[in-house]
Amino acid sequence: MGLCSIIAAVAENGVIGKDNDLIWYIPEDLKYFKSTTSGKPVVMGRKTFESIVDRIGKPLPGRRNIIITRQSDYDGLGADICPDIATALFTAKQAANGDDVFVLGGAQIYAETINLCDRLYITEVHQSYEGDSTFPTIDKTIWQETSREKHKGDADKDIPDYSFVIYDRYTD
Numbered sequence: 701m702g703l704c705s706i707i708a709a710v711a712e713n714g715v716i717g718k719d720n721d722l723i724w725y726i727p728e729d730l731k732y733f734k735s736t737t738s739g740k741p742v743v744m745g746r747k748t749f750e751s752i753v754d755r756i757g758k759p760l761p762g763r764r765n766i767i768i769t770r771q772s773d774y775d776g777l778g779a780d781i782c783p784d785i786a787t788a789l790f791t792a793k794q795a796a797n798g799d800d801v802f803v804l805g806g807a808q809i810y811a812e813t814i815n816l817c818d819r820l821y822i823t824e825v826h827q828s829y830e831g832d833s834t835f836p837t838i839d840k841t842i843w844q845e846t847s848r849e850k851h852k853g854d855a856d857k858d859i860p861d862y863s864f865v866i867y868d869r870y871t872d
Contacts, residue, residue: 702800704789704816707736708835709823709862715831716807720751723829726859728851736821737802738762741792743785743813744804746774753777764795768809785812807833820867826853827860843867 709729710716717723739762744752746769752760758777759765765779768788774781780795782788792801802821803813814820814836820843822835847866853859 702793702796702798703818704793704801704803704813705819705821706803706810706813706817707733707821708805708810709733709825710835711825711827711829711831713828714834714837715829716805716810716835717751717833718829718831720747720806720833721755723831724825724827724860726823726825726853726862729823729862729864732823732864737804740764740800740802741766741795742802742804743768743788743792743809745769745806745809746771748804748806748809749776749779764792766792766795785809785816789813789816805833807835811836818869820865822865822867824863824865825860826862838867842870844870 708716741764742760743766746767749767759779766782766788767776767779768782768785770783780791782791803809803817844867845865846868849864851862853861
């Protein structure tokens with residue numbers, strides 16, 4: 701059975717976005733996101749889905765897109781529409797055929813799924829930002845850091861230092 705995983709880029713102060721968009725641009729993080737989630741079902745809230753469509757003009761390619769919205773007539777451009785998190789995760793796990801499922805956000809979806817998931821893929825952005833969306837606190841009594849890759853940014857291109865970090869839920 702595959703894992704339920706969350707993937708997010710989080711600033712030092714917990715900020716993940718502003719005005720329904722990313723605040724920073726880290727090309728390597730976008731590549732990491734793509735390679736980690738490609739071929740797997742991805743679950744997200746409607747606003748996150750709309751920010752992706754605004755940025756790339758379509759749902760995320762190469763992934764089954766599953767959107768959580770209470771708008772039953774919502775046009776998901778071919779994505780699955782689910783009324784709640786439980787239905788979305790069930791749909792994703794059915795589609796995964798034993799592979800991992802990824803939760804992409806936003807803030808409310810992260811807050812409601814962090815206790816349901818098994819693994820966190822966090823890009824720690826080593827800088828603080830002003831924003832209106834935050835990631836829930838990662839409780840180190842529940843989550844164990846299992847991997848960390850540090851990367852230098854590029855000040856000339858306004859790319860901050862960052863780390864790819866994986867946390868696994870402690871098991872009894």
